[in-house]
Amino acid sequence: MIERSHLNIIREVEKQGSLTAAAGSLCLTQSALSHAMKKLEMQLGTDVWLREGRSLRLTQAGRYLLGLANRLLPQLEHAEERMRQFAEGERGTLRIGMECHPCYQWLLKVVAPYLAAWPSVDVDVKQKFQFGGIGALFSYDIDLLVTPDPILKPGLQFEPVFDYEQVLVVPRDHALAKQAFVKPEQMSYEVLITYPVAIERLDVYSQFMLPAGVMPKRHKTIETTDIMLQMVASGRGVAALPRWLAQEYAASMAVVPVRLGAEGIAKQIYLGAREGDLSVDYLRAFIELARSL
Template identity: 70%
Template sequence: MAILERSHLEIIRAVDRYGSLTAAAEKLHLTQSALSHTVRKLEDLLGVTIWRREGRSLHPTQAGEYLLAVANRLLPQLDHAEERLGQFARGERGGLRIGMECHPCYQWLLKIVAPYLTAWPAVDVDVKQKFQFGGIGALFGYEIDMLVTPDPLYKNGLTFEPVFDYEQVLVVGPGHPLRGAPYVKPAQLANETLITYPVALDRLDIYTQFLTPAGIAPKRHKPIETTDIMLQMVASGRGVASLPRWLVEEQAERFEVAAVQLGRHGVAKQIFLGYRETEGQLDYLRAFVEMARANQGSRR
């Protein structure tokens, strides 16, 4: 009852990656014979065949596929743990892996990261945007250490703190009839082309908080990956978009765009930072939260 070792997972991953025992052996700085032996013993101990031997190639069985999934999940965590221990050894602080679930958060995040990096020279920051099981899953799975999201989830081992309030607005180009209007009603978008980031509709505030409740849909819906292009499209009259007010106002110098309040009361949003509560006292992590919160004032 303690058969599976790290080296086994390492072998399984290498065989999958490099396609053969021989190639894997090369990469692992071992001989083909060594792997063959190890594999055979492992299969014996587990009582499971991991690969089907077909001619001169190996194909993972169901158990093999499962083991591969385990390897791909656990090995990165072990690697990360060692890296972190290396940082301990060198007296450094560590790496802060930040995950983001909202597109425009990126612009905001950049403003925080720059001063943070100078204040904490020993901390490396990494930003990730894609998660297999969602941002929360990435936090739990130790893929990231901090999550930037507009949708906090108060749950068992996680802590979320609001760090930034902003207003979500409609962005219109020059000469647009809504430009300068005190606010826009949902029905007024029924004939518009709406440009959004390419994500599910239920993750877009302009739908969930504005259009959908009113039962309105825009005439066309156009997904665009990047904020810059999105603003260019709006500036050239190809459609309207929805972004944070501060972002629009900041970019108004570069693009001919203007913000219009969504509905009579506007759409208020918050950005939250989430982290594992066991790490809440890590000073370099706390510091990031503090800096994010402090930065709020500078913009409003």
């Protein structure tokens, strides 16, 4: 009873905002679209939309079908694209999602040798997702997720590929630069510069300051690593970053990495994928290469 065309219509009407716009997007006449949905409503015995003036509002049944469309259609489209690639002897595109701002520099070191080894595979990197990284994997918007904080879900598998230490980056002439490690209470005097991420997802908060009941003097957010470290070097604040990244910038900027706490904060970068895709040769090869570098 419920056909793929019905799900396409429901998704497109929600996306476009009207039957007329959806019909144009789907290359249908508005009457054909309306007829198809009225026939479905008769078969189901319930309305999919309620008319409110010139607008449409999904019923409870309609919202259920919209959720079904958002789950199933991306999978069908993904499968069809894979089948086309197999038929034409192509490999396709490896779509990588980033949930780790500073990991971009690490990723570049993996992508270059990967592209050389797999000339028939393109790589696309996405950093913003409508429903977050996990949602992007489930909705087939990406094939791999780079994250330091994996969330275990049925149907997904996360593999650690790189170990690193999270450190505090301070100006070279800062008093903390001469210390073996930073204590949580010392952060209350500092302006902390971070990426625009919720504080519960920032290790310097969740694993260092918040357990000690400490907050920084001020908190600023900056999107780009280069500008963030320029701010640190000019004495405008301090930042928490991976040690390997801080050391790279320390070679050309007046910044110094300092351990967070006596034991430090040990982290790992993970690559997450759908379990069913782990047998795809070029995806598996990317994971193995990332682990070897």
